Amino acid sequence: MNGRTPLLSLREVSRFFGAVEALVDVDLDVHAHEVVALVGDNGAGKSTLAQIVAGVLTPSSGQLEIDGEPVTISSPSAANRLGVASVFQDLAVAENLDVTANVYLGQELSRRGFLREGEMEETTRDLLRHLTVRIPSVRTPLSQLSAGQRQAVAIARTLIGSPRIVVLDEPTAALSVAQTAEVLTHIQKLRDLGLGVILISHNLNDVRAVADRVEVLRHGRNNGSFAATASHEEILAAITGAP
Amino acid sequence: MNAIASARDLITRNLRQSGILVAFVAIVAVFALLNPMFLSATNLTNIVLQYTYILILAIGMVMIIVAGQIDLSVGSVVALTGAVSAVVVVKNGMPWWAGVLAALVVGLLVGAWQGFWVAYVGIPGFIVTLAGMLLFRGLTYVVLDNISISPFGKPYYDIANGFLNGLFGGYGYDVFTLVIFAIGVVGYAVAQWRGRQSKISYHQSVESMPLFVAKLVVVAAVVMWFAYKLATYRGLPVVLIILAVLTIGYTLVTQKSVFGRHVYAVGGNRHAAELSGVKVRKVNFWIFVNMGLLAAVAGVVYSSRMNAAQPGAGNMFELDAIAACFIGGASTSGGVGRVGGAIIGGLIMAVISNGMQLMGVSTSIQPIVKGLVLLLAVAFDIYNRRRAAALR
Ligand SMILES: Nc1ncnc2c1ncn2[C@@H]1O[C@H](COP(=O)(O)OP(=O)(O)OP(=O)(O)O)[C@@H](O)[C@H]1O
Numbered sequence: 001m002n003g004r005t006p007l008l009s010l011r012e013v014s015r016f017f018g019a020v021e022a023l024v025d026v027d028l029d030v031h032a033h034e035v036v037a038l039v040g041d042n043g044a045g046k047s048t049l050a051q052i053v054a055g056v057l058t059p060s061s062g063q064l065e066i067d068g069e070p071v072t073i074s075s076p077s078a079a080n081r082l083g084v085a086s087v088f089q090d091l092a093v094a095e096n097l098d099v100t101a102n103v104y105l106g107q108e109l110s111r112r113g114f115l116r117e118g119e120m121e122e123t124t125r126d127l128l129r130h131l132t133v134r135i136p137s138v139r140t141p142l143s144q145l146s147a148g149q150r151q152a153v154a155i156a157r158t159l160i161g162s163p164r165i166v167v168l169d170e171p172t173a174a175l176s177v178a179q180t181a182e183v184l185t186h187i188q189k190l191r192d193l194g195l196g197v198i199l200i201s202h203n204l205n206d207v208r209a210v211a212d213r214v215e216v217l218r219h220g221r222n223n224g225s226f227a228a229t230a231s232h233e234e235i236l237a238a239i240t241g242a243p
Numbered sequence: 244m245n246a247i248a249s250a251r252d253l254i255t256r257n258l259r260q261s262g263i264l265v266a267f268v269a270i271v272a273v274f275a276l277l278n279p280m281f282l283s284a285t286n287l288t289n290i291v292l293q294y295t296y297i298l299i300l301a302i303g304m305v306m307i308i309v310a311g312q313i314d315l316s317v318g319s320v321v322a323l324t325g326a327v328s329a330v331v332v333v334k335n336g337m338p339w340w341a342g343v344l345a346a347l348v349v350g351l352l353v354g355a356w357q358g359f360w361v362a363y364v365g366i367p368g369f370i371v372t373l374a375g376m377l378l379f380r381g382l383t384y385v386v387l388d389n390i391s392i393s394p395f396g397k398p399y400y401d402i403a404n405g406f407l408n409g410l411f412g413g414y415g416y417d418v419f420t421l422v423i424f425a426i427g428v429v430g431y432a433v434a435q436w437r438g439r440q441s442k443i444s445y446h447q448s449v450e451s452m453p454l455f456v457a458k459l460v461v462v463a464a465v466v467m468w469f470a471y472k473l474a475t476y477r478g479l480p481v482v483l484i485i486l487a488v489l490t491i492g493y494t495l496v497t498q499k500s501v502f503g504r505h506v507y508a509v510g511g512n513r514h515a516a517e518l519s520g521v522k523v524r525k526v527n528f529w530i531f532v533n534m535g536l537l538a539a540v541a542g543v544v545y546s547s548r549m550n551a552a553q554p555g556a557g558n559m560f561e562l563d564a565i566a567a568c569f570i571g572g573a574s575t576s577g578g579v580g581r582v583g584g585a586i587i588g589g590l591i592m593a594v595i596s597n598g599m600q601l602m603g604v605s606t607s608i609q610p611i612v613k614g615l616v617l618l619l620a621v622a623f624d625i626y627n628r629r630r631a632a633a634l635r
């Protein structure tokens with residue numbers, strides 16, 4: 001690890017749901033120009049961590065820092081303001097709204113309270129072209145898109161409002177091989193732009209292809225940190241807790 | 244794309260909306276054939292005067308329904324705000340605008356009260372407004388001391404019964420009315436034109452030029468014909484101006500503003516809206532405040548129309564307003580519906596009521612017909628959505 005101040009760090013973050021210990025004293029650093037993969041078995045606490053960073057959940061204890069400054073991320077819009085963008089595992093999209101409206105939801109461009117539709121539309125079109133997503137039109141309601149297309153829309157969301165930290169919770173789960181490759185390329189582009197990325201995935205091949213570092217969670221605790229060059233078996237052992 | 248294909252595309256894209264428009268035109272045509280009086284200047288003016296308050300309620304209600312809530316209290320709020328206004332104007336002899344102001348303030352407070360329980364305590368709107376329905380009805384009785392208060396007298400009476408007439412002189416018809424409608428038509432055409440131009444500049448598909456012009460011509464012809472009818476009778480009803488301003492204003496708010504976008508997002512997927520940073524509670528709070536305000540406007544219009552405040556005023560108005568929204572294409576599961584649709588839905592109810600009255604249909608049959616219309620409209624909506632889902 002180098003001496004730079006991390007873009008985002010979690011210090012001994014815990015989160016309990018009643019008696020369930022979803023996260024226990026978890027530490028995590030994400031630097032600029034870095035993709036950190038977060039892996040772990042089902043129920044390991046990955047989504048809980050993502051939601052804490054995204055301002056959806058508040059930690060039961062522990063501290064979050066951005067640029068070394070302690071912060072509290074009390075709501076998703078607070079996260080937006082702090083430069084954190086997220087794609088959630090359960091795909092937070094509004095099916096009744098069209099592609100543009102979904103991409104900009106919660107961060108609409110406006111003048112005196114009124115939408116600047118044209119600009120939003122054009123940017124959305126550019127973004128989707130950039131992600132090489134094929135969608136009938138940026139005015140198509142999400143209810144008419146396939147699961148993969150919806151996922152692409154959710155990912156396009158993260159490019160709005162020039163975020164500095166992007167959290168992707170299983171962004172490739174519903175995608176075809178070709179689209180997965182696109183998303184991975186996209187993640188690399190984010191890194192090249194100087195962003196810090198947290199990538200949550202069950203696919204170790206994907207993870208090792210793009211991540212600079214792999215952090216393992218097991219039963220809500222840190223269970224090893226690996227360079228991307230680490231072998232499949234090593235990481236798997238940390239995930240399953242095999243000796 | 245040729246004209247026919249693009250016409251078909253336009254219709255299928257807006258099937259639910261245009262379907263309701265077609266139904267409206269058909270109903271009007273049927274009544275016009277059955278009774279020549281139906282399209283007379285007198286009767287058209289009557290329809291405007293008789294049902295505006297339902298349409299005003301429907302504007303607020305459609306926003307509530309789009310957000311996935313419901314408001315059962317609006318009828319009682321109409322009564323309460325009318326009662327407060329009557330106490331101010333009739334009992335205390337204050338000027339008409341003081342009564343209007345008092346009614347609007349009461350409406351806002353009622354809305355804030357209900358919005359608080361829905362948004363910040365998390366009680367479903369159905370329950371909160373069911374309680375409100377009883378609460379505000381009771382308060383109306385208290386404010387009125389169980390009796391009707393009347394009459395309001397001239398300026399107040401003219402809000403719902405007055406006409407703007409003769410301002411530019413008359414030649415057997417009121418020029419002013421025609422001028423106002425003509426301005427409206429031109430404004431509509433310009434807005435449509437600019438919308439089309441900006442769509443083109445952002446590379447969106449638009450309907451072909453002949454079709455676009457045809458649409459404008461048909462709208463202009465129907466509107467000016469209606470204006471001429473009004474002009475040959477008593478001129479431009481004041482309530483029609485109120486209704487037009489509200490319709491245009493709220494169409495803009497719901498379709499073009501950030502707030503409107505968020506209302507749709509909350510109704511479409513509350514969880515997603517929340518995760519995306521939409522302030523769901525604020526949205527829920529303000530739609531109820533807004534409904535309170537519009538219920539107060541309706542309360543003023545209704546009390547003015549009756550020239551009295553009655554304890555039982557506004558009974559069942561909530562059902563008419565809700566029916567207008569669903570007939571006008573709002574979805575029972577939230578996230579879908581438009582102000583324009585609710586207005587047309589309300590007009591369908593109005594035209595059916597008026598037409599049946601005109602033909603002397605017995606008052607026991609009228610609610611049966613209205614009930615069936617509501618049922619069929621929603622069935623049509625569900626059928627359409629199933630078909631759309633199957634097409635995917
Ligand atoms: N809202 C909640 N209420 C109660 N328990 C919860 C809640 N959210 C998560 N948990 C619990 O916290 C633990 C961690 O869940 P989390 O969703 O973070 O796992 P995950 O690592 O994302 O799993 P997966 O790979 O299946 O997505 C689980 O035991 C889960 O049951």
Ligand SMILES: [Mg+2]
Nearest residue numbers: 046047048089
């Ligand atoms: Mg998860």
